Amino acid sequence: MPELPEVETIRIGLQTLLPGSPVLSVDFDWPKSFPNAEADARQFLVGSRVVAVSRRAKVLIIGLDSGYSLVIHLKMTGQLVYVPGAAKNPSKERFGAGHPSDSLVGSLPDKSTRVTITFQDKAVLYFNDQRKFGWVRLLPSVEVPHIDFMKRFGPEPLEDTFTQKAFTTQLTRRARSRIKAALLDQTIIAGIGNIYADESLWAAKIHPETRVKDISPARLKVLRTAIIDVLSLSIAKGGSTNKNYVNAEGKKGSYMDFAHVYNRTGQPCDRCGNPIQKIRSAGRGTHICLTCQREPS
């Protein structure tokens, strides 16, 4: 699920919710969800406090005062949901009666719960992941930026380093690729996934199958602005809940109400009124307006 706006929304939530109480215990039901828990969890997780929550691309980093960090990738269906007081009443409450109507999660833990972190103040952080693709790892904080996949990420699209020059330079590394594939390549630009690739390309009026080298500098300028606008708006709306994304409080995001093409197959294009089409590009379902987004030349 989560692309940059969803992960960032979770980060913002956890940043205010987590720091404070020390970790009391940690449990997990699916070893692949927490590969090195046995080795390190007791000594470097239990008893430590969260000091900060950060994000790089689609990866969340929960820094602990033990000098270790929880590094988390939610992949397709991961959720991180914080429930204050959950440990007091293991059998009821949580998201039971009275929970907001924009909540998507029921009583926790449920059958998708993979990792449970309980804090001394009775709050519980649940890592749920229906498809079991996501993972949590505990690593020394100083090593986190030097992990292979962290080093390879391209620029963060919402930081000052994402200049037009940086964008163009990065794209030349995939000059012969199709633009959609390039946008999904995390080493070119960090954090864009299937939803925001489609939305950005619609906004910039570029057909996803266009070769990067065939896109004019002027059009690439429009694209960079579109990426920034689309991601920023989505963060402002709390991300996209297409299926099961929720924020740190278990609530849905509303960006899908503002999407122009994603998941809108057959509906009229907001610019020209012609029906949105669905094709396959870069191996992914891809939504386009064939009238607005010109065929690759």
Place this chain on the structure above:
DNA sequence: CACTTGACCTGTCCGC
């Protein structure tokens, strides 16, 4: 190189 396919998993939806 760049693209496709298959893996990793579970769940849902659609057509028959």
Place this chain on the structure above:
DNA sequence: TGCGGACAGGTCAAGT
């Protein structure tokens, strides 16, 4: 109602 297949926000590795 049941069954099979396609498909789903992400990323790897391997094959073409």
